Amino acid sequence: MQELKCVVNGKNVAIMIDPSHSLADVIRYDLGLTGTKKGCEEGECGACTVLVDGLPVDSCIVPAMKAYGKSIITIEGLAQNGELDPIQEAFMEAGAIQCGFCTPGVVLSAKALLMHEENPTKEEVRDELSGHFCRCTGYLQFYDAVRIASEKIKDRKNKKQ
């Protein structure tokens, strides 16, 4: 067992973990955050995507100890004070969700994209979401969702100003 210290969804975490485990396993079983899904468990499907220091990674093939000293964001970390993140709202409004299995991962990749690019082009959306399999939507709704989310984020910014 080894001690893992990191920040998960804004909270400091220090727990003893099995260093042979993947980050996905530690998130799901040690931290109980089951919003992160395990699909293929070989880095192909993207269901297990979480953000490590703002970058999307396949947590099923990341050794858990690699999270040491890092900031992790899982799907549970997006809603603030009971209010959904604009990206989550946008996915619902665009119908970019059906069974929901790929959704946490896709939403987080979209979040990472919009964090560094407020107005992504269609090509950027396609590239940044290319590491996700979705067997329900047909993918086109993802473009709408990211566009809607981008508008929402800009609206909220303007309201604050």
Added chain:
Amino acid sequence: MKKVEKHLFPKNIKEALELLVEYKGEARLVSGATDLMLWIREEKVSPSVLVDVSELPEMRFVSVADGKMTIGSAMTHAEIAAHPDVKRIFPALSDGCRSVGSPQIRNIATLAGNIVSAQPAADSVVPMTALGAQCELVGPEGARMRPLCELSKRVGESYVDPTKEILTRIEIRIPSGRYGTAFKRIAPREAMALPVVNAAVMLEAKDDGTIKAARIVASPVAVVPFRAKNAEEYLIGKKASPELFTEAAEAAGAEASPRDSLVRGSGAYRKVLVKDLVERALIQAASLFA
């Protein structure tokens, strides 16, 4: 079955080497770990100690000086794909790195891993081979430089022993005269799909457009990245032209002997692809100095 009991983070290369000695027979270097995690699950390897070099500052940089580009081997594919100097100086490498896996893989997988994993069609290794990259290997006996093209032993196995030595950096000479590089790839889809064929070229030319040096690499058509040497020789001393590139590409297709593969397609089909991709890569590379 043995499993990983310790995941250690040395502060520098020296400390990493000391850990490999201290845990001899138990320890293995790890960088991005995207391949290693799968191998451990499949019980292909069973280290009990991981020595993680992915964040060593000595292996995390890109520098351009003294007519060469030096890349720390723990740079990720995403970082190299987005690096402005790499894009400008060696677009073939930038494009190759952008083709690896998916964004979530590219954010963690490193160049060192792509080299040591030794898949013949590794999308960063194929362009780096065309660029004539040299690698620094640091072991208990000191550091040595080896050409990248000599590091692959067979499919999935390199001459770099991750229980003993560290591939620390990659050096690529920047030609002083006119030159161009290009990378081309065909896969069933554009993300998370292994290439049916990929190809990378580097051309150097005199001021009048005469080709003075050429490296052409296509994969996977052999157990290691394949140099189309007949095609390279055919180009030397001749003036760049579309016809010349078609003829050289035909030579490359003729000397490549890809095998039939259930995953990648028939050998006959892939032989044609070698010709087509090499031709396109040559034309694109030459457009950079025309």
